[in-house]
Amino acid sequence: MTYLDMSREHATELLERMVLIRRFEEKCAEQYSAGKIRGFLHLYVGEEAVAVGALASLRPDDNVVATYREHGHALIRGISPSAVMAEMYGKATGCARGRGGSMHLFSDAGRLFGGNAIVAGGLPIACGLALADLMSKREAVTACFFGDGATDEGAYHEALNLASLWKLPVLFLCENNLYAMGTALERHAAETDLTRIPAAHRIPSEAVDGMDVAAIERTVRYAADLVRDGAGPRFLELRTYRFRAHSMYDAERYRSKDEVAKWMERDPITMFERRLRQQGLIDDTLISQIEERVANVVAAAVDAAEEAPLEPVSNLCRDLYARAPT
Amino acid sequence: MTAATATYREAVRSGIRRAIQQDTRVFLMGEDVGRYGGAFAVSAGLLEELGPERIRDTPLSESAFVGAGVGAALGGMRPIVEVMTVNFSLLAIDQLVNSAAALRHMSGGQLSVPLVVRMATGAGRQLAAQHSHSFENWYAHVPGLKVLAPGTVQDARDCVLAAVDDPDPVIVFEHQLLYNVQGTLDDDAPVADVWHAAVLETGTDLTLVTYGGSVPKALAAAAALRSEGINPEVVDLRCLRPLDWQTIIASVTRTHRMVVVDEGWKTGSLAGEIVAGVVDRGFYELDAAPERVCSVEVAVPYAKHLEDAVLPSVSRIVEAARKVMPRHG
Numbered sequence A: 001m002t003y004l005d006m007s008r009e010h011a012t013e014l015l016e017r018m019v020l021i022r023r024f025e026e027k028c029a030e031q032y033s034a035g036k037i038r039g040f041l042h043l044y045v046g047e048e049a050v051a052v053g054a055l056a057s058l059r060p061d062d063n064v065v066a067t068y069r070e071h072g073h074a075l076i077r078g079i080s081p082s083a084v085m086a087e088m089y090g091k092a093t094g095c096a097r098g099r100g101g102s103m104h105l106f107s108d109a110g111r112l113f114g115g116n117a118i119v120a121g122g123l124p125i126a127c128g129l130a131l132a133d134l135m136s137k138r139e140a141v142t143a144c145f146f147g148d149g150a151t152d153e154g155a156y157h158e159a160l161n162l163a164s165l166w167k168l169p170v171l172f173l174c175e176n177n178l179y180a181m182g183t184a185l186e187r188h189a190a191e192t193d194l195t196r197i198p199a200a201h202r203i204p205s206e207a208v209d210g211m212d213v214a215a216i217e218r219t220v221r222y223a224a225d226l227v228r229d230g231a232g233p234r235f236l237e238l239r240t241y242r243f244r245a246h247s248m249y250d251a252e253r254y255r256s257k258d259e260v261a262k263w264m265e266r267d268p269i270t271m272f273e274r275r276l277r278q279q280g281l282i283d284d285t286l287i288s289q290i291e292e293r294v295a296n297v298v299a300a301a302v303d304a305a306e307e308a309p310l311e312p313v314s315n316l317c318r319d320l321y322a323r324a325p326t
Numbered sequence B: 001m002t003a004a005t006a007t008y009r010e011a012v013r014s015g016i017r018r019a020i021q022q023d024t025r026v027f028l029m030g031e032d033v034g035r036y037g038g039a040f041a042v043s044a045g046l047l048e049e050l051g052p053e054r055i056r057d058t059p060l061s062e063s064a065f066v067g068a069g070v071g072a073a074l075g076g077m078r079p080i081v082e083v084m085t086v087n088f089s090l091l092a093i094d095q096l097v098n099s100a101a102a103l104r105h106m107s108g109g110q111l112s113v114p115l116v117v118r119m120a121t122g123a124g125r126q127l128a129a130q131h132s133h134s135f136e137n138w139y140a141h142v143p144g145l146k147v148l149a150p151g152t153v154q155d156a157r158d159c160v161l162a163a164v165d166d167p168d169p170v171i172v173f174e175h176q177l178l179y180n181v182q183g184t185l186d187d188d189a190p191v192a193d194v195w196h197a198a199v200l201e202t203g204t205d206l207t208l209v210t211y212g213g214s215v216p217k218a219l220a221a222a223a224a225l226r227s228e229g230i231n232p233e234v235v236d237l238r239c240l241r242p243l244d245w246q247t248i249i250a251s252v253t254r255t256h257r258m259v260v261v262d263e264g265w266k267t268g269s270l271a272g273e274i275v276a277g278v279v280d281r282g283f284y285e286l287d288a289a290p291e292r293v294c295s296v297e298v299a300v301p302y303a304k305h306l307e308d309a310v311l312p313s314v315s316r317i318v319e320a321a322r323k324v325m326p327r328h329g
Helices: A008-035 A050-054 A072-076 A079-088 A120-137 A150-154 A154-165 A195-201 A213-228 A256-262 A268-276 A282-308 B006-020 B046-050 B062-074 B093-101 B138-142 B153-167 B212-227 B245-255 B270-285 B302-311 B315-326
Strands: A063-067 A112-116 A144-149 A168-174 A203-211 A234-239 B003-007 B027-030 B056-057 B078-085 B117-119 B146-148 B170-175 B183-188 B196-199 B206-212 B233-235 B239-241 B256-267 B291-295
Touching: A008 A050, A008 A072, A008 A079, A008 A213, A008 A268, A008 A282, A050 A072, A050 A144, A050 A168, A050 A213, A050 A268, A063 A072, A063 A120, A072 A079, A072 A112, A079 A282, A079 B302, A112 A120, A112 A168, A120 A144, A120 A154, A120 A168, A120 B093, A144 A150, A144 B027, A144 B117, A144 B146, A150 A154, A150 A203, A150 B093, A154 A168, A154 A195, A154 B062, A168 A213, A168 B196, A195 A203, A203 A213, A213 A234, B003 B291, B006 B027, B006 B078, B006 B153, B006 B183, B027 B062, B046 B056, B062 B093, B078 B153, B078 B206, B117 B153, B138 B256, B138 B270, B146 B153, B153 B170, B153 B183, B153 B315, B170 B212, B196 B245, B206 B212, B206 B315, B212 B233, B212 B256, B212 B315, B233 B245, B256 B270, B256 B315, B270 B291, B291 B315
Parallel strands: A063 A112, A063 A144, A144 A168, A168 A234, A203 A234, B027 B056, B027 B078, B078 B117, B117 B170, B146 B170, B206 B233, B206 B256, B256 B291
Antiparallel strands: B003 B183, B146 B239, B196 B233
8 A cells, every 4th residue: 555645634634524424424314214304315425535535626716516416525515514414304404495405405605516416417517617717717627526327418428528629627527436326337338438538529537546535636636736727627537336325225236235345345434544544644542533523513413404494485486586577 | 869770680689799898707609609600690790899708609519508608607607608599409408497497496595597598499481390499488487597589679689688687597589580670779778678578569459469470470460450440459578487467467458358479389388378377367357268379280391381381370360360359240
């Protein structure tokens, strides 16, 4: 294992963020089973290193576009765990006042533009956000997350072409968890090397171990800096794996238990922890402190969501228009 | 007086030019809007005048460039996106319905999408089905969108300016048969209230409600009816979402009879919605069952005589008007 050139403070921060997402997601699953959360619930368990590593390399004025598996991105981009939990409870204190639920988390302040439940629907929007930055001469990057399934969509190919043609400052981040819902990559894509299609659009692309938070942070920082400097879009394939069902329950007939077990040996949190221990950056005490802090935050989020009021039905039609028609 | 004769095309162009000159956030993008000058020559000359930053040719990727319009609007710009025709907008309808229309509400009011999407609509040029649809009602169906359909030269300019000034996503439908129509354009006039219907001609006997490309047909039918001694009022909706019920009901309250002219197919049409709304709001004002003049429900054919048979025509409007009038002995 290569030596990790990282301060204890930063390493602890990355670890704590991954643990926060893991415990938050586990609590969501529990609350779903208890009937407190309904609708679709897509958990990020197993993929935490991707959002944590990638978003650690961005700045507050960068834009983030994500998918319906975006709880982690939302937490890292500054939506409070209470506001995310309350949103899933359908409460008035939710970040979208109960309009979006699990799949549609937004933060104007955190420049998180969804929360998109149309596969590949976020890619054209990311191009536009980047165009706005380019035309306004702002040195911002738009980080656009999407899954391997999105690469089958027409909008994906259209957006890659447009971004490359116009040299838009977009960083395409493909969260390749090997399945488009339940269809394996080799069963949904004729070209399974996902870096080749962006390359055909003249977008520099590379694959990264999506379970290695440090590698992700390093690679994304390098790519984001180039994009920020006006080099045009770049593409990273983050090879990761979802440990749980696509949504809350599925029979998982599309993959074997062995395969899941094998990937779980590469749990991004365990691997990072092990590495930090080996370098003497953390110990049991620090880990239990992290777990305790995270447990308190998650418990407080649940308590706050439980106690929060429902959005009044009389508010149903608010926020439809910025300038209401008369 | 600065009023002069201009075409509908020139009026749209004037609105775009002014919007771009007035506000550094405004730009036009779409297929062939730059070097080609626009598929309908609306933007001819604007690239030379305003430069390639503000007049942007896009690839033939409706989903990408309409979605980029949504994103640019989220990013603080005021994009005007030209989709060549409503037929091709179906390739981008996901971005318009699932994103542009929904984002504000779905984000609990956090996001705004000040986007303008202009597109040509309608039939009448023997272009066959895939270039002749009228889907204004599809977009007028969607909460979160606003929909304008200018039917006159002055409104063609004013709809662009009103749409750009609006903080919400606005779809502007320009009927392809109107681009060459001439009328009076006062380029210095303040922007009219195009969010409400206009009574183009006052009358006492019946109300002809219409919009967009059917406006000239309704006016011609009104003239023909007047020569028969029937005096119609002509209401141009201008805005298809939200509908201006006040103006519609006020007119029907005067005339007690209504014919709706709508180039869309009758089933699930705006014409149907207008009849239903008038029944809801003014049932006792009606002296006769309203009539709808819509397109025959087939894919619009190429051959001239067949296409003519599909579309609302002056004679079909006149016939419908006679039908709602009391029968004289």
